Amino acid sequence: MDDRPLVFLDIDDTILDFQTAEATAIRCTFTELGIPVDDQLIARYSEINRSQWELLEEGKLSRERVLVRRFELLFAELGLPHSGAAACERYEGLLCEGHWFMPGAEELLRTLSRGCRLFIVSNGAKTVQDARLRSAGIGPYFEQTFISEEVGAEKPTREFFDRCFAAIPELDLRRAVLVGDSLTSDIRGAKNAGLLSVWYNYRGRPARPDIVPDYEIRALSELPTLLRRLFPEAFIKT
Ligand SMILES: [Mg+2]
Structure with a gap:
């Protein structure tokens, strides 16, 4: 035994360290989309992201919805026309590239x-x-x-x-x-x-x-x- x-x-x-990986990938994703990035934007994204994952933990949202919705919510708040799905795909790709x-x-x-x-x-x-x-x-x-x-x-x-x-x-x-x-x-x-x-x-x-x-x-x-x-x-x- x-x-x-x-x-x-x-x-x-x-x-x-997910926070560093996330901030790095988000900065890069938003910069590529032409969105000016500052600490406030990163913090707001993190906040929305966390709230969506909590909805998943409570069984109120599916994983697929969480991944895309966090970007959709942020873009809606900022009044930007970008696709949440496209941003999500790019972000997930970038997240794979580094580790801390x-x-x-x-x-x-x-x-x-x-x-x-x-x-x-x-x-x-x-x-x-x-x-x-x-x-x-x-x-x-x-x-x-x-x-x-x-x-x-x-x-x-x-x-x-x-x-x-x-x-x-x-x-x-x-x-x-x-x-x-x-x-x-x-x-x-x-x-x-x-x-x-x-x-x-x-x-x-x-x-x-x-x-x-x-x-x-x-x-x-x-x-x-x-x-x-x-x-x-x-x-x-x-
Ligand atoms: Mg954890």
Whole structure:
């Protein structure tokens, strides 16, 4: 029996710095469309984007609609005639081209891969996330990657996790933990799935009374120590 702990990791803003990747791709997309880009525009796009993903997490919008609608809403606000679908396609292409790590992420993966089974659980487009993992060169650290588009369900639904679990041999949920930066998709998802949860709250956001993580860390470097405490036998063997 494989008794290594199972660590389910979110990608965006947990392992890879999505905010930087997003800002870079958005700047480039808008510049190509002839739209003047400033920090305010990027911030407004991020705000709309986040609100649309939250609608997806609540089951109110499909993934395809979210991807295009975030641009449509912004263009409508700015009174611009551009196509949301075309902007989305260009943006997704650009997103695949670069990668930036969250602080300490590469070291974390090296450390954890010596004693844990690592899995990715991400809400994202399959082609984009695969390309970003390839570009970052971190695919080999993971036993399996579960991207919602391919899984056919989204975090935080129970269905998403049930489908992931069905694909994992020698699964022991008592030795499993999920780590992510989002309360609404990661921590709520862990709760729905019966997994221990670690909130990577690097932004120092206030707690929410309705979604309470089991543990909270501010830096990825705190995670190995926490896991050693949670699963002492497994780490001693490695
Ligand atoms: Mg995330």
